[in-house]
Amino acid sequence: MAITSANQLELLQIADAVAREKMIDPGLVIEAMEESLARAAKSRYGSEMDIRVSIDRKSGRATFTRVRTVVEDELLENEKAEFTVEQAKPYLDDPKIGDTFVEEVPPVDMGRIAAQSAKQVIIQKVREAERERQYEEFKDRAGTIINGVVKREEYGNVIVDIGAGEASLRRNDKIGRESYRPGDRIRVYIKDVRREERGPQIFLSRTAPEFMVELFRMEVPEIYDGVIEIKACARDPGSRAKIAVISYDSSIDPVGACVGMRGSRVQAVVNELQGEKIDIIPWTDDAATFLVNALQPAEVTKVVIDEDAERIEVVVPEEQLSLAIGRRGQNVRLASQLTGLDIDILTEEEESKRRQAEFELRTKLFMEALDLDEFFAQLLVSEGFTNLEEVAYVEVDELLVIDGVDEGTAGELQARARDYIEAQNKAAMDAAREAGLADDLANFEGLTPQMLQALTADGIKTLEDFATCADWELAGGWTVEKGERIKDDGLLEPFDVSLEEAQDMIMTARVMLGWVSPEDVVGSSEGDAEATEPEEAGA
Incomplete structure (x- = not known):
């Protein structure tokens, strides 16, 4: 089949019809035709030749050309599509590397196999164009x-x-x-x-929390207009969900606007989600208040937040425990997803027992370490003293507020506390030395004898050992596995070493060893600060 004048316009008509059917650019169809015709010509003239086909977008005329490129002598590989500067002189005036010589060649008759191959090329190119159009439309x-x-x-x-x-x-x-x-x-x-x-x-x-957010955006004009914002959403698909909303207009109640007249707006969303029950909660920046709202309908007595561990303890009356937890833990799980915190729920009785246990433990510590009777030790605990360091190094005036304590008694208490701490430090340092503690780590600023004992017990005996540690190995952290947060205990976590403090100590050790320069540490710290500022602002 040759491309004759009779069927030249048919190429354009075919291209236009295919483009309209597949909703793609007609130019892409014509490019596919050009490539298919070029392949057919190569099968006729030789696959090593650089044969190109150009179809005129107005007349439909197909022009077949052979292209030869000027290359360096040592790079000449394909004499059918390339030639050297000397070989190109009969065809080009003053040929240079990279110049091309284009000559028109006669159109080819397409046999059955060539026509089938051309058809496959066109189909493939059209399919690729269709896929690209679909991706561009939906991305x-x-x-x-x-x-x-x-x-x-x-x-x-x-x-x-x-x-x-x-x-x-x-x-x-x-x-x-x-x-x-x-x-x-x-x-x-x-x-x-x-x-x-x-x-x-x-x-x-249909289970993504964002699906519910978009449904509310469609049903509640105030959300669509940006007057009300859904700050957080948590779902147990098909069963129950919680959303937190905030209004930027003080005259508009965000919860009431989302519920709608007689519940019409929220009911439309519930119907779409097959009866999924939805709790609409007012958002607040105060984490404790927000959590109390998130645990509704349960009543909360007390909230204790541990921001470092991103955990929160909630105390509820005994009769409210099952309501706070919910069926199969659903209520507390959704509240946890909504707030982004791990939640521990305790009854008032459980919290009372725990506080009593802590009180007794501290009382026993003061009795044994300071050689006090039970009554006097309980007085210290009641005044808020939790460890020996507080007793040893607190201002004397803070001890004098305790009934029955004068300056002489306060001085004696502090002397006993310091003697005990020094004895503990000596024992810890001796144990660390016996375990193989090196002088460079022993003299490292910021590590107490108890810390050194904990490090050497884990095989960290030299400054080099310490410098190879990760910050979470020292301060502890959290790992998420299969959607659950798992606690990683740190070697220095019992001594209240924060992640930032661990990072500073490790980097200081690396500078002392010459692994990094002080300038690199300063630059890294500044870069970290710049990187975290936008996130904090956005939060």
Whole structure:
């Protein structure tokens, strides 16, 4: 089949028809035709030749050309598509490296095999263009809600027709008790759009917290307008959810606006989510108040926050314990997701027992270390003293406020505390030395004898050993495995060494060893500060 004047315009008509059917640029179809014709010509003239085809966008005329490029003598590999400067002189005036010589060659007759090959090239190029168009159309729609029609179900995954292609609603993104049949209309959240070898993959979800947020945005005009913001959302899909809302207009109640007249707005969302119960909670920057709201309908007696460990203890009356925890831990789990904190729930009786145990432990410490009777030791604990260091080094005036303590008694208490601490320090240092403590680590500023004893017991005996430690190995931390936070105990964690203090000590050790320069440490610290400032501001 030769490209004759009779069918030149047909190329453009075919390209236009295919482009309209696949909703892609006609130019892409013509480029695919040019490549397919070029391949057919190479099979006729030789695969080593650089044959190119250009189709005029107006007349449809296909021009076949052979291109030869000027290369250096030692780089000449393909004499059919390249030639040297000397070889190019008969064809080009003053040829230079990189120049090309283009000559037109006669069109080829396409046999059956060549025509089939050309067809495959066009189909492939059109398919790639179609996939690219689909990806470009949906990549910016990730994070939005779309309506689709169920086509089929494959191994528990639902394939959804979204108009310009297909998308996948995977098994774990479906609300548990939902089932679908071909032809059912479905509203879904576009969770992710990826470009893959088999084409763009569009992943949908009905369980994502963002799906609920977008549903409220559609139902509540104040959220759409930005007057009300959903600050956090936690879901147990198909069962229960909690959202935290804040109003930037003092005249608008955020909870009431989301509920709507007679519950009409929230009910529309509940109906879409197959009856999922939704608790709407007012947001506040105060973590304790926010948590009390998040644990509703349970009543909270007391909240204790440990910001370093990102944990929080909540004390509730005995009769409120099951309500606070919820069925299968659902209420406390959702509250934890909403606040971003691990929550421990205690009854008033459990907290009382724990406080009593701590009181007795500190009383026993003061009795044994300071040689006091039980009554006097209890007085110290009641006044807020928790350890011997506080007794030994506190201002004398703070001891004089205790009933029955005069200056002489206060001095004696502090002397006993210091003697005991010194004896403990000597014992700890002796144990560390016996375990192999090196002088360079013993003289390192910031490490107490008890810290050195703990380090040597774990095999850290030299300054070099210490410098190779990670900050979390010293201060402890948290690891997330399978969605659960797991505590990593630090060697110096019992001594209240923070992560920042651990980082400073490790870097100081590395500077002393010459592993890094002081300038690098300063630069790194400044860079860290600059990197964290925007995040803190955004928070």
